[in-house]
Amino acid sequence: MDRASRQTLLTGDCLDLIATLEVGSVDVVVTSPPYNLDLRYSSYEDRVPEEKYLDFLFAVATALRRVLKPEGSIFLNVSGSSSRPWLPFELIVRLRPLFVLQNHISWIKSIATPDDAVGHYKPVGGKRFLNHAHEHIFHLTLTGAVPLDRLAIGVPFKDKSNIARRGHARDLRCRGNTWFIPYETVRSRTQKWNHPGTFPVNLPRWCIRLHGQPDALVLDPFVGTGTTLVAAHREGARGIGMDMDPAYVAIARERLDAEMLTDMAGDLAPIGAGAPRNHTMTR
Numbered sequence: 001m002d003r004a005s006r007q008t009l010l011t012g013d014c015l016d017l018i019a020t021l022e023v024g025s026v027d028v029v030v031t032s033p034p035y036n037l038d039l040r041y042s043s044y045e046d047r048v049p050e051e052k053y054l055d056f057l058f059a060v061a062t063a064l065r066r067v068l069k070p071e072g073s074i075f076l077n078v079s080g081s082s083s084r085p086w087l088p089f090e091l092i093v094r095l096r097p098l099f100v101l102q103n104h105i106s107w108i109k110s111i112a113t114p115d116d117a118v119g120h121y122k123p124v125g126g127k128r129f130l131n132h133a134h135e136h137i138f139h140l141t142l143t144g145a146v147p148l149d150r151l152a153i154g155v156p157f158k159d160k161s162n163i164a165r166r167g168h169a170r171d172l173r174c175r176g177n178t179w180f181i182p183y184e185t186v187r188s189r190t191q192k193w194n195h196p197g198t199f200p201v202n203l204p205r206w207c208i209r210l211h212g213q214p215d216a217l218v219l220d221p222f223v224g225t226g227t228t229l230v231a232a233h234r235e236g237a238r239g240i241g242m243d244m245d246p247a248y249v250a251i252a253r254e255r256l257d258a259e260m261l262t263d264m265a266g267d268l269a270p271i272g273a274g275a276p277r278n279h280t281m282t283r
């Protein structure tokens with residue numbers, strides 16, 4: 001099987017499409033469903049009554065449970081907004097009968113240190129709310145005990161004396177559960193493929209690496225512009241991406257084709273390598 005054919009794009013409702021996959025066949029799910037925050041998608045209506053929204057995602061999660069391998073991982077990226085802050089928490093509580101919440105990762109889109117600020121976010125007006133600069137990545141598993149390759153996305157020790165003192169084999173430590181992953185610089189909506197809710201390619205890359213399964217089968221039931229499949233390709237993994245909107249699937253296909261041309265597959269450079277310096281645009 002060549003690299004191109006290792007990525008599969010399917011158009012349709014993910015509930016129907018997931019049902020066509022084999023039981024226990026998927027290693028890693030990385031996905032960002034619609035947030036029900038009234039974003040402007042080309043066809044999907046991103047505002048339904050909250051109960052209906054939660055019921056829908058419960059149904060998708062139930063379908064994913066069927067196809068996940070016993071040692072599989074689901075990385076579910078969601079966010080609330082300043083005015084609707086409960087939504088991600090309502091969702092994760094709703095999913096409790098299905099999965100163990102093995103890790104809760106904060107995706108940091110922008111960070112202010114004492115004398116610098118890096119990254120970008122959509123500014124929030126008024127006096128009530130702080131700018132919203134992070135999102136959630138819920139790491140869900142069937143047992144809560146799925147082993148991870150923590151050093152695959154590790155960072156070098158700041159204090160090198162810790163390496164010998166604490167008996168580490170190499171200069172790498174666990175990155176922890178706050179992941180700074182800024183957006184790449186873009187100057188217009190077109191450069192974001194006219195899609196209102198993409199994530200940066202390093203987000204699914206880090207998830208796939210952390211799960212640490214060679215030749216993993218990665219699934220994104222809400223693949224949008226194909227970011228997860230681009231990540232799967234770069235990580236040398238197999239991928240299945242689904243989206244109900246043919247226009248987004250066409251964009252995903254174009255992105256994958258372009259990827260094949262520049263071919264970054266197997267580009268297992270240190271995880272921070274290539275991180276953009278300037279960052280604009282948020283989801």
Ligand SMILES: C[S@@+](CC[C@H](N)C(=O)[O-])C[C@H]1O[C@@H](n2cnc3c(N)ncnc32)[C@H](O)[C@@H]1O
Pocket residue numbers: 012013014015031032033034035041044195197198199200221222223224225226227228242243244245248
């Ligand atoms: C937040 S976006 C995902 C964006 C993606 N992570 C990216 O980087 O491009 C959610 C996507 O879910 C799709 N979608 C909504 N309902 C769906 C359904 N029932 N089945 C499949 N896709 C659906 C929308 O068309 C939208 O592209």
